[in-house]
Amino acid sequence: MRGLRAARHAEIVRVIGKGFCDPAFSVQRVAIATGLSPSYIQKILHQTGQSFTERVLELRLGKARRMLVNRSNDSLRIGEIALACGFNDISYFNRSFRRRFGAAPNECRGNAH
Numbered sequence: 001m002r003g004l005r006a007a008r009h010a011e012i013v014r015v016i017g018k019g020f021c022d023p024a025f026s027v028q029r030v031a032i033a034t035g036l037s038p039s040y041i042q043k044i045l046h047q048t049g050q051s052f053t054e055r056v057l058e059l060r061l062g063k064a065r066r067m068l069v070n071r072s073n074d075s076l077r078i079g080e081i082a083l084a085c086g087f088n089d090i091s092y093f094n095r096s097f098r099r100r101f102g103a104a105p106n107e108c109r110g111n112a113h
Contacts, residue, residue: 020059023088
C-alpha cells in the first residue's frame with residue numbers, strides 16, 4: 001500500500017491499537033473514529049492478510065500472554081486477565097489462547113512458554 005491508502009491503514013491500525021481491550025470494541029467504532037466506512041476498513045485490513053476480527057483477537061491474545069508471564073500479575077485470576085484484555089467469554093478466551101499458543105493460559109503463567 002502506498003499514499004492515501006497506506007495513511008488510512010496506519011490510522012486504522014492506530015485506532016485498533018488504542019481500543020482493542022474494550023469488549024464492545026467494533027469495526028463501527030473504528031469507522032466513527034476514522035471517518036471511514038466499516039466495509040472500507042475491512043477491505044483495507046483484508047489486503048494485509050488479517051480481518052478486523054483476527055487483528056483484534058491477535059492483539060488481545062498477545063496482551064493476555066504478556067500479562068500471564070509477567071510475575072507482577074500473579075495475584076490476578078486468569079479470568080481477570082481475560083477481561084482486562086477485552087474478552088467477555090472466558091471459555092472463548094481459553095480456546096483461543098490454546099489454539100494460538102499451544103498451551104492453556106494457566107500453563108503459561110509466570111514463564112515464557
